[in-house]
Amino acid sequence: AQKVTQAQTEISVVEKEDVTLDCVYETRDTTYYLFWYKQPPSGELVFLIRRNSFDEQNEISGRYSWNFQKSTSSFNFTITASQVVDSAVYFCALSPASGGSYIPTFGRGTSLIVHP
Amino acid sequence: EAQVTQNPRYLITVTGKKLTVTCSQNMNHEYMSWYRQDPGLGLRQIYYSMNVEVTDKGDVPEGYKVSRKEKRNFPLILESPSPNQTSLYFCASSLRGRDTYNEQFFGPGTRLTVL
Numbered sequence: 001a002q003k004v005t006q007a008q009t010e011i012s013v014v015e016k017e018d019v020t021l022d023c024v025y026e027t028r029d030t031t032y033y034l035f036w037y038k039q040p041p042s043g044e045l046v047f048l049i050r051r052n053s054f055d056e057q058n059e060i061s062g063r064y065s066w067n068f069q070k071s072t073s074s075f076n077f078t079i080t081a082s083q084v085v086d087s088a089v090y091f092c093a094l095s096p097a098s099g100g101s102y103i104p105t106f107g108r109g110t111s112l113i114v115h116p
Numbered sequence: 117e118a119q120v121t122q123n124p125r126y127l128i129t130v131t132g133k134k135l136t137v138t139c140s141q142n143m144n145h146e147y148m149s150w151y152r153q154d155p156g157l158g159l160r161q162i163y164y165s166m167n168v169e170v171t172d173k174g175d176v177p178e179g180y181k182v183s184r185k186e187k188r189n190f191p192l193i194l195e196s197p198s199p200n201q202t203s204l205y206f207c208a209s210s211l212r213g214r215d216t217y218n219e220q221f222f223g224p225g226t227r228l229t230v231l
């Protein structure tokens with residue numbers, strides 16, 4: 001069975017602070033994909049990143065960066081110099097890369113509040 | 117514009133009154149799915165479809181039906197809605213190649229209240 005744990009229910013920071021959102025996963029699959037999605041207050045879900053389990057290189061996209069550590073089953077997301085527009089609920093998700101089950105598992109989400 | 121549309125966006129209904137939430141995508145995606153989002157529970161998959169006429173249960177299928185007669189449409193049917201189906205529903209679609217998994221594109225959501 002798959003499991004995704006986002007232990008931080010809510011994080012509150014002041015603008016320009018750096019913030020890291022934790023994601024820990026469990027899976028028996030040898031190949032899998034990890035995702036992060038953003039849900040701003042308007043409610044839509046926006047894809048941020050996909051990471052293949054074979055690729056442990058960290059990724060940076062502007063102020064966003066992701067740290068994938070297979071040894072600790074973690075896929076953490078860091079926002080550098082946070083802005084008010086980063087306020088949203090962020091979901092981490094896991095999906096098997098092959099096999100019969102295509103059911104992705106989402107974490108319960110972390111609500112990030114960035115104060116001006 | 118590439119998108120996933122859902123209708124209605126908001127619906128208030130009563131227990132037992134059959135309803136359908138439509139979902140349509142214009143990206144020629146093979147894979148479509150339905151999720152419900154509840155406070156503190158994240159997103160849970162209800163049903164998914166790998167292609168036309170191919171559907172399967174997700175984590176929480178009880179009380180729901182789906183059909184996939186056309187590639188672009190994937191309606192969610194509640195034959196006899198109950199208050200515990202009050203939730204925010206999302207439809208999603210993605211390309212799905214063999215042994216690959218692409219990001220999902222989500223619809224805007226349908227907020228359903230069952231009284």
